[in-house]
Amino acid sequence: MHQQTLSIVENQTTLIDKAIEHQRLSNKEAWVAMNKVLETQRTTIELLKQTLLLFSSRGQPIYTATNIPLSVTHNYLLPISKFKESCHVCRYYGHGAKDCPNIEESGRGACINCWSHHHKTNSCRNWSVSTPFKSRFLSPDQLVLSFGTVVSDHRRG
Numbered sequence: 001m002h003q004q005t006l007s008i009v010e011n012q013t014t015l016i017d018k019a020i021e022h023q024r025l026s027n028k029e030a031w032v033a034m035n036k037v038l039e040t041q042r043t044t045i046e047l048l049k050q051t052l053l054l055f056s057s058r059g060q061p062i063y064t065a066t067n068i069p070l071s072v073t074h075n076y077l078l079p080i081s082k083f084k085e086s087c088h089v090c091r092y093y094g095h096g097a098k099d100c101p102n103i104e105e106s107g108r109g110a111c112i113n114c115w116s117h118h119h120k121t122n123s124c125r126n127w128s129v130s131t132p133f134k135s136r137f138l139s140p141d142q143l144v145l146s147f148g149t150v151v152s153d154h155r156r157g
């Protein structure tokens with residue numbers, strides 16, 4: 001009887017040991033995966049810092065259009081506070097279409113399809129008309145590509 005109980009308890013102990021070992025291993029995997037994510041994150045942050053340093057050392061603000069600087073408060077490449085979605089017009093973050101700094105005054109508050117002031121975008125039945133962007137407007141993609149050029153030029157130099 002005691003012998004039997006002992007062997008059952010021993011079996012249970014072995015199982016618990018195995019369970020703990022398993023837990024340790026799977027946690028280790030999770031830990032390794034998490035560390036890889038963190039590593040990537042650090043690399044990205046480092047690259048961003050270098051890019052920012054490069055631009056600040058050039059002493060020139062970055063413009064998204066003539067006289068419109070890239071701004072961390074209202075005209076940015078990444079979501080800012082309540083602006084989780086980019087502007088439907090220019091695709092930068094930090095403002096809505098009706099306050100878009102990258103289009104001419106005349107386009108503010110207009111239908112963003114045909115640029116008429118006589119109706120709202122969602123009731124527009126007209127053909128689309130090209131966006132009245134300010135001169136030298138660069139889309140976020142174009143702007144990022146221009147960063148790439150500067151970074152590689154810098155490294156060559």
Ligand SMILES: [Zn+2]
Nearest residue numbers: 087089090100
């Ligand atoms: Zn915009």
Ligand SMILES: [Zn+2]
Nearest residue numbers: 111113114124
């Ligand atoms: Zn319209």
